[in-house]
Amino acid sequence: MNDKTKHIDVEDDFQFEPQWGDHAPRGGKSVLNRVLKEGTKVPLFLGQTFINSLRDVGYNTTTSALCEHVDNSIQAGATEVRVYFHQTGQRGAYSIDGLVLDNGRGMEPHVLQVAMSFGGSMYYDNRQGIGRFGVGMKTAALSMSPAVELYSWTEPGAIYTMTLDVNDISSKMSNLLELPEPQLLDALPSSVARILTKPMVYPRLHADQDLFADDEDELLDRMGGSGTIVHIPDCDRVTYKKAQTLAEDAIREMSRIYRVQLSQGLRLFVNNRRVHAFDPTYWDLNARHTRVEGIKEKRSKLIKSWPEIHVPVSENSDRTAPVAVRLYMLPIEEWYDLPRKILKNDLHVFDGHTVSFMRNDREVFSGTVRELAGAGHGDNDWLRLQIDFGGELDEAFGVAMNKQGVRPKKFALDYIREQIREEVTRVRNRTAQFRKERRALDSGNKVSDAERRAGEADAMQAKPLPSPAPTTPEEAAELDANLRGLAVSLKRKDETNDEAFERIKNSKFITTFKHDEYWPFYHVDYQFGKVVLTINTAHPFFSKLYDPIAQLTVNAGSDIDGNTGPDDDGAADETSDVLVALQMLLFSLGRTQSQMSLEGDNPERTKLFEDLRREWSETLKTQLTTL
Incomplete structure (x- = not known):
């Protein structure tokens, strides 16, 4: 036998030993060993390890994770959504509980059970709404905490609840993991009721907080005929350690992400403070910038709109879907001489919101896109582009499952740029000329x-x-x-x-x-x-x-x-x-x-x-x- 045909003899009783880490789930290790040694059927998902892995799906910020729950609330028809960061403990060792409450249509017990499963969705691959896959609520919550509690009701006083606990699931030895039946409650647990009836640590002035209910006696009536609560206790993975910073970031981001819904009447609160729409294009007269003191011109100039730019749903596809593009120029003549504090801190002109991508009226990205608006430059501070598209173009614009940003394909950007390039250049030139004149x-x-x-x-x-x-x-x-x-x-x-x-x-x-x-x-x-x-x-x-x-x-x-x-x-x-x-x-x-x-x-x-x-x-x- 020559070297090319030589092989290694393997002993019949050789078994591959998993090289698991010290913190691997004990139940998952037991199931895998049973599969390898006993030859039992291999499950498509090893639940104990799978659910642990989902904790690292990778949300950019705590706010982006909580937006998954706000998305679900809006899709459930909610007109009021409340987000909480409940802080307890001493400086340097704060504990944060997250909570999202809505007055949407709520879920029947069997629907609640489906919603708690991974992939369980009443809207799977429905591209007309915000959600698509039925995993966002769970992955978002678990990215913040090892446990999530869900409460939902479709009639007053009949609250069904379920809990998803990573540590509990990790310890189970069964190949098949089944969800338990929802439990019926006639009142919320005190830990949840306390969040909904007591002032938060931030805002510091309690007068600045609009409580959901003044006490637990009023709470049940205030909850109404339907709704859902997502409670995320003992968060061990949050962007910031203090409720104040978490709340400020959520207000800043959600006011922009949900500006369409807020302008249409959605009541959104973060730590009992009402969130008002922030429109980075400065076109919406219901948005927050119109209330800034010292400005007379309340609106940007709509330079041009392209109601339908047809973009292929995927590269080389014959099927297209429409993209609407609007180009705005901020009122530079009227705002240029405003105090720097107003421009920067109140109007946020220089925050880099040059291009905003809106998927089904929900913002999925705001920032600079060189291919559409040109190189990042002072002239871009006064230019705004809003790109509106539907879920049919998710692949073309690279919308991820967790709706964190976009990664537009080159062909999609090329289709848009070809239509808007001349007008964008004209606005940039006008801005450059004005700034040059003012510098003089x-x-x-x-x-x-x-x-x-x-x-x-x-x-x-x-x-x-x-x-x-x-x-x-x-x-x-x-x-x-x-x-x-x-x-x-x-x-x-x-x-x-x-x-x-x-x-x-x-x-x-x-x-x-x-x-x-x-x-x-x-x-x-x-x-x-x-x-x-x-x-x-x-x-x-x-x-x-x-x-x-x-x-x-x-x-x-x-x-x-x-x-x-x-x-x-x-x-x-x-x-x-x-x-x-x-x-x-x-x-x-x-x-x-x-x-x-x-x-x-x-x-x-x-x-x-x-x-x-x-x-x-x-x-x-x-x-x-x-x-």
């Missing part, structure tokens, strides 16, 4: 150094500019009035009328900005002894030269006045000097034009300068657009 307006303090230096150098010029010299109080008052009018027209952001007047009165050279597609790249006026230079932010001179240098100055470390910090390495000084030199170049141009136009009050010379400025601007635009 807001950079008023950045040019103060150049204005100051130009003013100081003016005394050394060979030809002085004529300057108003009032000789009477009346003339002085008239000059002040004229300067106040000029100051109002040139007032900068956050500047009062008096502050603008003092700045204009004490400056000989002034820079301002304007956005006009038809203007030359600069314009100069000489008014009341002031050289007013206007830079056109719509001209390529600004976008290709002036603004990049200004941004380099900021990035190099100088402050808004062009000053550098004590630890700066000198780069900011050099970059700021380049900006000031460019500004001085423009001031010298403006001063020279003012000087020559005023000499002899020559209208032909004035026209010559206007023609030169216009022709120069057009020539420069043509050259710069090739860069």
Whole structure:
């Protein structure tokens, strides 16, 4: 026998020994040994190990797990859902119980038993609703705790209950695991009733909590004719250790995920605090952002909607399903100057909710999608896309069983991008242009150094500019009035009328900005002894030269006045000097034009300068657009 045909003899009594870990379920180990040694029938599922494994299905957060129960409540027709994080114990050793209550249609005993089984669902593969597979309630609860208690009723006072306990199941020695019959109760256990009738640790002010019932005597009446409670005691796997952080995260996420249902009247509470819809597109006038103080414009702009973009249900499939896409632009003109706290903390403009995927009116993802909205950028903060689709497209959009996010297939993104690309680009360009213009307006303090230096150098010029010299109080008052009018027209952001007047009165050279597609790249006026230079932010001179240098100055470390910090390495000084030199170049141009136009009050010379400025601007635009 050669090496190629040589085999190893195996002893007849050889048995493979399972290499199980120390914490493997004892009952599962016993069943497996019996199967291997006695040759009994092998069950499709080894229940003791299977149910232990389901504890690690992998929900991203406690909130995402609890959303499975809220989904079930909504699908059961609930109009009120309450989520609780019940905290007990001392600091550093808190114990958290989770609970979800709803006033949905409830479950009969046999339906309750089916619902507690894995794969047991009254909606299996029904893609019109939220759930599909009949495992979410169990896996979500077990991801938080080794036990879950279910209570349901379809008539007052007749509460049926079942418990699923991983530790209990793990110890069973039977190959076949059967669910027990539901038990009938006439009242809830005190541990559950206490959660529904007592204030939670958070919110701290009990006045901020709207209790479900004031006491246990009222509780049964308040529970009504039907409903369901999922109680998840002694949670050993939660995202955060404190009820406050868990509740805050749930409020923040659920207000967005269920915004459609909340806007339509669903009453959702977290720790007895009412949750209001948060719409990241800022289109819904029932949403929370409309109540933020200090905003006058309550709604974004709907730029365009695509009611039906037909996407194949799977790659190369002939069957398609419709996707609805809406493109919004936030009211940047009205909101841009709002205090940063309002934009960030109250409106949440900068939270990255650029693209929202809605499956059957329930959000499954919110974030950035480069393929649809472009690269993550400040311009994206003011852009919103909402993608609505039905369950038929779950495979195309990569919706997981636990509805945590999407993983869209390339072909699905390609179909959508082809339709929306031009409009998205247009919105991004509009936003970029507005932000660029505002940076120019807001950079008023950045040019103060150049204005100051130009003013100081003016005394050394060979030809002085004529300057108003009032000789009477009346003339002085008239000059002040004229300067106040000029100051109002040139007032900068956050500047009062008096502050603008003092700045204009004490400056000989002034820079301002304007956005006009038809203007030359600069314009100069000489008014009341002031050289007013206007830079056109719509001209390529600004976008290709002036603004990049200004941004380099900021990035190099100088402050808004062009000053550098004590630890700066000198780069900011050099970059700021380049900006000031460019500004001085423009001031010298403006001063020279003012000087020559005023000499002899020559209208032909004035026209010559206007023609030169216009022709120069057009020539420069043509050259710069090739860069």
